[in-house]
Amino acid sequence: MSIRDIFGSSFFKYLMQRLGQCVLVIFIGITITFIIPRLAPTNPVEQKINQMMTGPANIHPEAIQAFRESMNDLYGLKGTMWQQYVNFWGRFLRGDLGPSLFSYPHPVTDLIWRSMPWTIGLLLTTSILSWIIGNILGGLAGYYPEKRWTKWVELTANCMRPIPYYIFAFILLIIFCFLIPIFPTSGAYAPGVKEGWNLAFFASVLYHLFLPALSLVLTSIGAWLLGMRSLVSNIVSEDYVQYAEVGGVDKNTILNKYVMKNALLPQITGLGMSLGGIFSGALITEVVFGIPGIGNLSYRAITNFDYSLIMGVSIFSIVGVSVSVLVVDLLYPLFDPRVRLN
Amino acid sequence: MKRKLWLAVCTLVVFGTLAASAEIDPNKEIMPGVKRGDTIIVEDPSPAIINPDSFNVWTVWAGGNGGVSNGLQQLGMDTLWYIDPDSGLKHGTEKDNTWHNSLASERPIYNKDFTKMTAKLKKGIYWSDGVEFTAADVKYTVETLAQNPNALFGSAFKIQVKSVETPDNYTVVFNLTEPNSRFHRNFTVRWNACWIMPKHVVEKALKTPTDFMAYNFNPPVSIGSYVLKDYDKHGTWTLWQRRDDWQRTTIADFGKPAPKFAMYMSDIPNDKKVIEQTNHDLDMIHEVTPEGMISLAKNKWETNWFQGFPYGHPDPTLLAILPNNAKEPFNNPDVRWALTLSLDMTKLAMASYKGAVTLSPMQYPPTGTSRKYYFDPMQAWLKDFTLDTGKYGKIKPYDTTVAQKIATSARAQLGDAVPKDATKITDMLGQGWWKYDPKAASSLLEKNGFTQKDGKWYKPNGEQFKISLLNWGPDRPTLQRLATMVAELWTEFGIETTAIWSQDNGTNYNLGQYDVNMGWNIETWGGNPDLSYFTDSMHSKYYTPIGQFHNGRNQIRYKSAELDKIIDQINVTDFNDTAANAKLGIEFLKLTTKDMPEIPLMSYNVFSSQDNTYWTGYPNFGNPYTDPVTNWANGRTIFTQLKQMLPPK
Numbered sequence: 005m006s007i008r009d010i011f012g013s014s015f016f017k018y019l020m021q022r023l024g025q026c027v028l029v030i031f032i033g034i035t036i037t038f039i040i041p042r043l044a045p046t047n048p049v050e051q052k053i054n055q056m057m058t059g060p061a062n063i064h065p066e067a068i069q070a071f072r073e074s075m076n077d078l079y080g081l082k083g084t085m086w087q088q089y090v091n092f093w094g095r096f097l098r099g100d101l102g103p104s105l106f107s108y109p110h111p112v113t114d115l116i117w118r119s120m121p122w123t124i125g126l127l128l129t130t131s132i133l134s135w136i137i138g139n140i141l142g143g144l145a146g147y148y149p150e151k152r153w154t155k156w157v158e159l160t161a162n163c164m165r166p167i168p169y170y171i172f173a174f175i176l177l178i179i180f181c182f183l184i185p186i187f188p189t190s191g192a193y194a195p196g197v198k199e200g201w202n203l204a205f206f207a208s209v210l211y212h213l214f215l216p217a218l219s220l221v222l223t224s225i226g227a228w229l230l231g232m233r234s235l236v237s238n239i240v241s242e243d244y245v246q247y248a249e250v251g252g253v254d255k256n257t258i259l260n261k262y263v264m265k266n267a268l269l270p271q272i273t274g275l276g277m278s279l280g281g282i283f284s285g286a287l288i289t290e291v292v293f294g295i296p297g298i299g300n301l302s303y304r305a306i307t308n309f310d311y312s313l314i315m316g317v318s319i320f321s322i323v324g325v326s327v328s329v330l331v332v333d334l335l336y337p338l339f340d341p342r343v344r345l346n
Numbered sequence: 347m348k349r350k351l352w353l354a355v356c357t358l359v360v361f362g363t364l365a366a367s368a369e370i371d372p373n374k375e376i377m378p379g380v381k382r383g384d385t386i387i388v389e390d391p392s393p394a395i396i397n398p399d400s401f402n403v404w405t406v407w408a409g410g411n412g413g414v415s416n417g418l419q420q421l422g423m424d425t426l427w428y429i430d431p432d433s434g435l436k437h438g439t440e441k442d443n444t445w446h447n448s449l450a451s452e453r454p455i456y457n458k459d460f461t462k463m464t465a466k467l468k469k470g471i472y473w474s475d476g477v478e479f480t481a482a483d484v485k486y487t488v489e490t491l492a493q494n495p496n497a498l499f500g501s502a503f504k505i506q507v508k509s510v511e512t513p514d515n516y517t518v519v520f521n522l523t524e525p526n527s528r529f530h531r532n533f534t535v536r537w538n539a540c541w542i543m544p545k546h547v548v549e550k551a552l553k554t555p556t557d558f559m560a561y562n563f564n565p566p567v568s569i570g571s572y573v574l575k576d577y578d579k580h581g582t583w584t585l586w587q588r589r590d591d592w593q594r595t596t597i598a599d600f601g602k603p604a605p606k607f608a609m610y611m612s613d614i615p616n617d618k619k620v621i622e623q624t625n626h627d628l629d630m631i632h633e634v635t636p637e638g639m640i641s642l643a644k645n646k647w648e649t650n651w652f653q654g655f656p657y658g659h660p661d662p663t664l665l666a667i668l669p670n671n672a673k674e675p676f677n678n679p680d681v682r683w684a685l686t687l688s689l690d691m692t693k694l695a696m697a698s699y700k701g702a703v704t705l706s707p708m709q710y711p712p713t714g715t716s717r718k719y720y721f722d723p724m725q726a727w728l729k730d731f732t733l734d735t736g737k738y739g740k741i742k743p744y745d746t747t748v749a750q751k752i753a754t755s756a757r758a759q760l761g762d763a764v765p766k767d768a769t770k771i772t773d774m775l776g777q778g779w780w781k782y783d784p785k786a787a788s789s790l791l792e793k794n795g796f797t798q799k800d801g802k803w804y805k806p807n808g809e810q811f812k813i814s815l816l817n818w819g820p821d822r823p824t825l826q827r828l829a830t831m832v833a834e835l836w837t838e839f840g841i842e843t844t845a846i847w848s849q850d851n852g853t854n855y856n857l858g859q860y861d862v863n864m865g866w867n868i869e870t871w872g873g874n875p876d877l878s879y880f881t882d883s884m885h886s887k888y889y890t891p892i893g894q895f896h897n898g899r900n901q902i903r904y905k906s907a908e909l910d911k912i913i914d915q916i917n918v919t920d921f922n923d924t925a926a927n928a929k930l931g932i933e934f935l936k937l938t939t940k941d942m943p944e945i946p947l948m949s950y951n952v953f954s955s956q957d958n959t960y961w962t963g964y965p966n967f968g969n970p971y972t973d974p975v976t977n978w979a980n981g982r983t984i985f986t987q988l989k990q991m992l993p994p995k
Contacts, residue, residue, distance in 0.1 A: 045854070050856045051852055053898065054855075054856065066505060070501065107397040110396070110397045110400075177617075177621075181621055182625075185621075194377070195376060195583055196376070197377075291615075294613055304396060
């Protein structure tokens with residue numbers, strides 16, 4: 005296949021179209037993220053000054069004024085919004101998101117990279133686990149609706165689904181940290197354990213993250229289960245499924261090869277979206293269980309009005325969701341021949 | 347049979363687990379080599395430290411957000427003097443227990459016109475790396491900070507200090523740019539102060555003095571009685587170990603700190619504090635909600651400031667309603683008094699702290715030694731104080747029965763936990779506050795041209811009188827409840843009031859773009875009657891018009907020539923002349939009571955709770971040797987008074 009063929013192929017056009025959309029979404033998203041905090045009436049420099057004044061730092065009034073000016077400079081808040089915007093893109097394209105305003109001069113990217121593995125580790129595991137369990141149970145519930153156990157599973161899922169994950173987190177916390185205190189209330193691993201590739205660290209992390217993971221898995225299984233069940237219920241009434249059943253094809257083969265496979269397509273899109281959402285963290289779960297992830301970092305950035313950090317976390321989230329959608333779009337032809345054909 | 351066996355196994359597992367969980371084990375290792383029985387676990391009320399690698403306590407970004415009261419300022423730092431917020435501990439030959447010559451060997455020495463301050467230093471104090479502390483460290487600290495005006499105390503030194511001399515290793519002379527009788531305040535701890543840095547460490551680490559702001563000071567070389575052992579890279583705990591040579595630190599003036607290890611835990615939400623302490627995994631709680639306190643206080647192993655109701659330690663911080671004195675109609679003392687008399691303190695106390703308050707009718711927090719210097723001497727004057735309300739006539743608004751009313755209301759909810767003895771109630775809840783007198787309040791407003799129609803008040807220009815009340819929001823739930831009740835009472839009185847919590851409250855307050863704020867701007871030493879700690883801020887020379895950011899002073903934008911005179915007089919009065927300072931304090935209180943620039947409410951009561959399972963001997967109302975809150979640097983003396991209850995084998 006010549007280069008000309010490649011550039012002229014429909015897949016290349018499809019790829020470029022999706023790539024263009026992705027870049028545009030990222031650009032618009034970041035621009036909005038830049039503008040919104042600056043339109044808010046809160047001034048991070050005044051926040052910092054207020055924080056200083058609540059402690060007896062004995063800062064002379066003349067010095068406060070000097071401090072105010074130099075902080076505006078340090079925080080990149082000098083000049084018009086347009087100038088700040090141009091400067092921001094200049095820095096961004098060099099991979100520099102600036103220093104955190106409340107942890108000055110610590111770079112925002114460092115803080116994010118430090119938090120990211122915890123969030124990715126927790127949410128990637130729980131998202132995939134709940135997706136797999138939810139879809140299998142949903143598929144079975146949709147295909148065998150008359151069985152007693154599938155009815156129970158469905159009922160349980162219906163009851164669990166409306167419970168917000170943070171309420172569930174609190175319930176688990178009360179049961180397993182207070183009434184039967186067998187799990188730690190917070191932290192990602194025990195004091196004294198050194199972070200690194202060692203068994204003690206992994207065992208400690210597993211022990212500490214068990215409850216938060218459980219709260220996330222149990223509350224998200226329901227949505228996948230009910231979605232899959234509904235998709236399967238529609239598919240089982242399709243002609244080709246009924247034809248296969250009449251033709252005596254093995255039930256398991258029908259379920260696995262004809263029903264689940266077709267029903268999985270929208271679920272894969274959903275998984276892609278939810279994996280992209282990982283980059284914004286599970287804020288309340290992380291706060292409740294004291295996990296040092298992106299959610300916790302976002303919470304502190306927002307409460308301190310740390311412009312740079314808010315932007316940094318948002319940018320990671322925007323890029324994460326956009327790239328995930330792009331990847332799903334690009335992988336879709338592999339799962340769905342209709343897309344490949346078009 | 348199988349079923350029964352299964353049930354028995356399940357029961358055993360559940361009860362076994364419960365039994366294991368309730369275990370109190372001094373030999374349990376909280377980390378390798380650190381036994382629970384040797385360790386005191388203390389709450390650091392800060393959020394998780396964003397930049398835990400930084401121990402540079404001198405920058406405003408120290409640790410990012412937090413990272414100062416994680417034991418660093420309590421156990422690792424020291425400075426020239428300390429003033430205890432409560433009664434202090436007996437030490438050496440010092441007559442005043444509240445004053446501690448820490449790194450200094452005597453009190454500050456000023457020349458006649460207060461342009462020079464000399465500090466004599468103790469000999470034989472050593473840094474944790476074995477180097478002796480000398481005058482060179484103090485000089486280096488001041489000079490380095492003065493070159494970094496964005497550092498804490500940097501700007502103060504840049505503006506106030508002309509030069510620093512060290513005639514010998516144990517004497518420092520500060521030549522000041524202008525007369526300043528309170529220069530020593532920079533080195534006198536009330537929560538914190540300017541900590542002294544080890545010259546031999548910092549100088550070596552910095553290429554230029556201005557590199558200081560990005561310097562991490564890690565590991566921190568300590569001059570306190572503990573040294574850093576380990577810390578969480580995610581900023582949730584910091585572990586300190588007692589120095590073997592603790593006798594070579596200033597804490598030796600009070601005795602040996604009992605715990606071998608001290609672990610500070612940060613970022614603990616309220617519910618978890620209760621859980622952790624109930625599980626005996628948190629010895630000292632800095633502050634918990636009133637509900638959490640009531641729940642913890644039911645346990646035999648728990649102690650708090652009052653050993654029962656009203657539980658909380660009154661911090662030397664005055665909770666107050668802060669009107670914008672530069673804005674109509676709040677610039678009128680009659681209006682401020684009308685707002686005061688339309689508040690029912692019993693309702694405020696019950697709504698905010700469930701009655702567990704310590705009231706103040708004056709612009710001074712009712713804590714520490716305040717009763718001796720101010721509250722007792724002022725009682726007769728307060729009872730006699732007359733207010734001319736206009737049509738309603740002259741009234742004596744001071745009400746000495748408020749504390750009893752609050753106690754009665756609290757008893758309805760908390761039963762016998764609330765004492766009945768009148769003296770006890772006065773000691774605990776305060777001597778009095780202002781009467782709830784809506785008629786007098788109405789008369790004061792009418793006297794100033796306000797009119798009432800359909801139950802609502804209108805200003806003299808015909809506009810409806812409405813108030814926006816800024817408040818802290820959910821970060822400080824007691825204050826938020828207080829603000830909500832204030833808004834309710836004023837609205838009921840006819841002034842439509844909205845309690846606002848928004849992220850831009852701070853910015854609006856700094857700009858003067860607000861009606862009334864709820865918070866504090868009066869903080870005192872606690873153990874010393876000197877008012878300079880906060881009065882200087884109220885001088886009209888710091889007045890900024892609305893729309894301009896204030897410069898950290900006179901936030902309520904108040905102007906009074908009479909008050910300026912008192913402040914100027916305080917500034918030329920020797921700090922050590924307690925009688926003269928207390929006399930000026932009385933003048934200040936009388937003036938501000940008449941003028942009511944802000945409406946005083948109560949002290950900021952901190953519900954600190956202690957578990958006595960592993961350690962006992964915490965300060966309390968009966969033995970008030972210091973403030974029980976955990977983030978004050980003054981609290982360092984607590985460890986010297988503790989007794990180990992369960993020594994590990």
